[in-house]
Amino acid sequence: MRILIVGTGGVGAAAAAIAQRRAFFSHMVLADVDRERAQAVVERLGEPDRFSAAQVDASDQAALVALMRESRADAVLNACDPRFNEPIFFAAQEAGPTYLDMAMTLSQRHPEQPFERTGVMLGDVQFEASQAWEEKGQLALCGIGVEPGLSDVFARYAQDHLFSAIDEVGIRDGADLEVEGYEFAPTFSIWTTIEECLNPPLIWERERGWFTTAPFSEPEVFEFPEGIGAIECVNVEHEEVALVPRWVDCKRVTFKYGLGQEFIDVLKTLHKLGLDSTDPVTVRGVQVSPRDVVAAALPNPATLGDKMRGRTCAGTYVTGTGKDGRPRRTYLYHVADNETTMREYGSQAVVWQTAINPVIALELIAAGTWSGAGVLGPEALDPVPFLDLLNDYGSPWRMEERA
16 A cells, blocks of 8 residues: 655654554655655654655645645545645545545534534535545545544444443543643644634434534533543534434434633633634735634644643543443543653654554555445444554553443
């Protein structure tokens, strides 16, 4: 397999470092709008025969098609912010490789009732193209990071192997990470964090379908395992809610994130000041997006690893009836420790935990274990080979029963 990764920020660079230890691919091209950044990753990897760098503007669909063809990519991994999903996704459709991303195309609020009704949902643009991909026999595996991604795999595993009936699939994410020397330093892309946290959260219920609610709604205290402890989690817009109900039989799907009150207050302030906006404003004759200014003013999450301490936990909390007919509450989860990921890969825990999952998916696709056509989510495929391979990568998943 020949692989093209578009975007060599924290996640793209981590994916390359993780894949380097595996033998399932012959060559990987790392592409970025900043060729020097891509080349720096290649040089760190130290295998010039196996890795190479290229320059590409991820907003230029024609240039992406040309690079996919020139690199003879069998698969392309989109490691960019989701605002670039459409040109990369449609370039792959035109050029022909298997496509993978870790976040789906962006949503648009309902114009009159944004906190009650959906407008354009996450991934709608991609799902509308699914028939065209299917007719070509071409696979677009969307949302295959950690959340979405591993969380969706957990949901399918719970349906297939643990439950006879599912009441709720609730994704619950929390961490005890601290960043030394900063009052406010997000551990993941602030552009994406603003997008998902300030948009109306998406909920799915069998009787209602998809609907929205207010940001940071329905707070609940969730006990995270392995000593991370109790964290208040709130509703956040996320792809799992758009994906899971398409393939997992359940009554309700939610996503809640343990943000913390200080983080929520900062996001609310950015919104009040209009600094979350992506619409350009003129500053001294220059057009600039307020959100891009915020991102530029904050530290790059990929550079914070040596200042971070703690762990991050991604998991899926499933409630319902077990295979034995008794009530069951199970949390399937994965923990990444920053000290471990920095020591072994030079990547901080949040980006590393995101990056390992598309690499596992690529290995399964290369082996023919995972296959399909059309636009699919991770829960459309057999979860067992994925979870087995996650263990084989030396980063095991776990399961905890709750009373």
